[in-house]
Amino acid sequence: MTKEKHPIVADREPRHRLWLGLVLTLGTAVALGAAYLAAPRENAPLPSAATYALVTALPDWKLLEPVNEVVYGSRGFDTFGETFLLLAAVVSIVVLTRPREPRRGYFGEHTAGEREQQEVDPDERVDEEERATRAADTREQGKISSGPEDPDSAPLGAHGPERAESLTVVTRTAIRVAAPILAVTGCYLVAWGYSPGGGFPGGAVLLGVLLLAYAGFGRRRIARVARPGLLETAEMAGALLIIGTELLGLVLVGSFSGNWLPLAEPGTIRSGGIVQLFSVGELIEVGTGLSIAVLGVLSISRDWAPDEEGQESDEDDGQSPDEGGGER
Amino acid sequence: MTEFWIIDYLVLALILGSAVLVIRIPNLPGATMALSAVGTFLSLLFVILGAPDDAHSEVVVGAIALPVLYLAAIAKVRADVLDEGELREEGEQDDEGEASDRR
Amino acid sequence: MSTVIVVVVAVLALVGLVFSVSGAVGILRMPDVYCRIQCSSKTITMGALPALVALVVGEGFESAYAARALIVAALLLTVNPAASHALARAAYRAGVPMWDGAVRDDVKAMKAAEAEDADHRHGDRPEDRREGEHDD
Amino acid sequence: MINIDQLYFAVAIAEACVALLLLPRIARGPSVSDRIVALNTASTQAALAVLFYAAGADRAIYLDVAIWLVSFSYLGAIVWARFLERGLI
Amino acid sequence: MIVANYLASAALFCLGLFALLTRRNMIKMVMGLSLMEGSTYLLFVSLAYRKASTAPVLVGPPHGRTPTQLAHGDVADPVLQNFCLTAIVIGVAVTGVFLAVVRIAQHYRTLDSDEVREMRG
Structure with missing residues (x-):
């Protein structure tokens, strides 16, 4: 790659940092290599937890898939904790990416409080530059009404960004054909719990379908489905379903995440008992959680507030005023 | 059994090559693409090592979810923080002159 | 019977591989994006289809392998042109230059x-x- | 006589080699679009390798991964195209 | 030899670490973290592999074997695959959290980690 055209990455990279990084990395490599050479090889017998899971999957749980049995059955408590780790990550993304104004949707909420701001605080004028950048941002976010719905009528080969919301008719048709197939197959991955699959891959597939719809049709079309009121409620409902499933085991059977549902024959949809129920809860949790995470990052608004010299150092718990601010 | 090891090492080479590309490619969308390649080849390796569940997850995550996250972050950053030299590729930069000629 | 099947599978897979390699070489050697996109869309599909047919022949038409191979073929034929179209259009709009020798x-x-x-x-x-x- | 499973493995190895052939284009490709094209082709080859590996290993359960690889790599290309075209995803 | 997979996993980890230590672009650093996540997936799945094993899925067993035989036979370790499965999903969400560096970049008007540190004094 041409170095002179990428000033931030390549040009100002100091040499000593490279050597120091190399030395530290090599040290880690030696340590890791020594550790991994002592790891069990492919000839070692399976650990007893694995053999237990394999042997009990079919007779005890009527499940043909030991991985699902491990995930939702015998190590269900582990997955329970992982689920809430996921939930914590999603909550922190929501907190970190939140806009200043009260949130209504994932897209365009940065302009939601503008009118109220004008009424409440008319003195706070925005200068010309900020207005221009805000206008550019609004145009970029697709909030203007002058843009066409789709780019099909636009002359071919016009340079510059598209004003349209969605992609061309060819792409939209392909997505219309492919997305339902993929969504149905994602649900099949969960329901067909005795082949590879379950809540985690199914949820990831649902996220993929949502992103496809977003890329193909534009944010206005999916804003009805992908809004915080719906997604976050669904996520909490999934979490409640998981907690309820596990606690009912404690009440009815006497052990947390014990099976309290009748087991059907292997190879049918009810074969796993609570494993399938947990899997459905996990599908909701993973699908909505990852969607909230991705849409949250997508909906980060621009920070157009003008720079004020030394502002950061004042807020910065009384450390010495910096000279670096002048460089900007 | 030798076929298994051949294909295993081949895919390992693919993964490591893509991982080196992630570090070597200076512009961020290109590096994101190399990261997506790492995910794709990892899922191929998961199938070879007999873990179809992990492969299912890794395909979707590596091919769509992670690239979209990175692309969104890059897009959020670049309009007001970065100069365009960081994110443009040389071909597009050359085109600037050409495009204005076309007008 | 089995030998005939093996030979047919080998021939079909070889045809597919030849096309795949030529497509890959084209992607490596072609001068600009648009030529590379047409290598990727046509030649690679042409490389994939005989290989899938080889799988159908080798495993029998009613096996799970044949069904999945046909699904993959259908998906390739549906989605690959759309993705190529979107990519070529986006590249043109983003102003990726054509090859100097483009006429x-x-x-x-x-x-x-x-x-x-x-x-x-x-x-x-x-x-x-x-x-x-x-x-x- | 050659075993048909070995033939399948050989084809899978060859497809992976084709993917290896495409890495230089991902590394070099002067524009983002070149990299996308090379990446898509590589993942198609990976899907074919999965199909043939599944046939060689005699497990039909690996096959679904190939479907996901094909569909999501190409549909991922649409997302990339949107990024290229709009600037903002 | 499966040791090659372990060493490749270590190499992947070190590549990620190298990117994290030497790059100043913060999004590149997050990419290094993603590489390190990938190395853990690779390590888990390689540790789960056993010689001449297939997937630990009892449906559709290979020729001439029943599901029960498969459960006692040569299959990979399902517990480690379970760890890998959850790690993949958590990894995406955690990458989303890491990408909140966009907020830092917007605040300080730079993606360069050194400049950010200088500004904090």
Whole structure:
């Protein structure tokens, strides 16, 4: 790659940092290599937890898939904790990416409080530059009404960004054909719990379908489905379903995440008992959680507030005023 | 059994090559693409090592979810923080002159 | 019977591989994006289809392998052209240059004729241009 | 006589080699679009390798991964195209 | 030899670490973290592999074997695959959290980690 055209990455990279990084990395490599050479090889017998899971999957749980049995059955408590780790990550993304104004949707909420701001605080004028950048941002976010719905009528080969919301008719048709197939197959991955699959891959597939719809049709079309009121409620409902499933085991059977549902024959949809129920809860949790995470990052608004010299150092718990601010 | 090891090492080479590309490619969308390649080849390796569940997850995550996250972050950053030299590729930069000629 | 099947599978897979390798070499060697996109869409599909047919022949038409191979073939034939179209269009709009030796750019010729026709549209052109620079 | 499973493995190895052939284009490709094209082709080859590996290993359960690889790599290309075209995803 | 997979996993980890230590672009650093996540997936799945094993899925067993035989036979370790499965999903969400560096970049008007540190004094 041409170095002179990428000033931030390549040009100002100091040499000593490279050597120091190399030395530290090599040290880690030696340590890791020594550790991994002592790891069990492919000839070692399976650990007893694995053999237990394999042997009990079919007779005890009527499940043909030991991985699902491990995930939702015998190590269900582990997955329970992982689920809430996921939930914590999603909550922190929501907190970190939140806009200043009260949130209504994932897209365009940065302009939601503008009118109220004008009424409440008319003195706070925005200068010309900020207005221009805000206008550019609004145009970029697709909030203007002058843009066409789709780019099909636009002359071919016009340079510059598209004003349209969605992609061309060819792409939209392909997505219309492919997305339902993929969504149905994602649900099949969960329901067909005795082949590879379950809540985690199914949820990831649902996220993929949502992103496809977003890329193909534009944010206005999916804003009805992908809004915080719906997604976050669904996520909490999934979490409640998981907690309820596990606690009912404690009440009815006497052990947390014990099976309290009748087991059907292997190879049918009810074969796993609570494993399938947990899997459905996990599908909701993973699908909505990852969607909230991705849409949250997508909906980060621009920070157009003008720079004020030394502002950061004042807020910065009384450390010495910096000279670096002048460089900007 | 030798076929298994051949294909295993081949895919390992693919993964490591893509991982080196992630570090070597200076512009961020290109590096994101190399990261997506790492995910794709990892899922191929998961199938070879007999873990179809992990492969299912890794395909979707590596091919769509992670690239979209990175692309969104890059897009959020670049309009007001970065100069365009960081994110443009040389071909597009050359085109600037050409495009204005076309007008 | 089995030998015949093996031979047929080998021949079909070899045909597919030849096309795949030629497509890969084309992607490596072609001079610009648009040529590479057409390598990827046509040649790679042509490389994939005989290989899938080989799988169908080798495993029997009613096996799970054949069903999945046919699904993969259908998906390739559906989604690959759409993705190629989207990519080529996006590349053109983003202003990726054509090869110097390219002899024909219909869109550019059309736009030149349009610009001669309609002078009044010159008003909003510069604004478009500025946006293009701002937004990549 | 050659075993048909070995033939399948050989084809899978060859497809992976084709993917290896495409890495230089991902590394070099002067524009983002070149990299996308090379990446898509590589993942198609990976899907074919999965199909043939599944046939060679005699497990039909690996096959679904190939479907996901094909569909999501190409549909991922649409997302990339949107990024290229709009600037903002 | 499966040791090659372990060493490749270590190499992947070190590549990620190298990117994290030497790059100043913060999004590149997050990419280094993603590489390190990938190395853990690779390590888990390689540790789960056993010699001449297939997937620990009892449906559709290979020729001439029943599901029960498969459960006692040569299959990979399902517990480690379970760890890998959850790690993949958590990894995406955690990458989303890491990408909140966009907020830092917007605040300080730079993606360069050194400049950010200088500004904090």
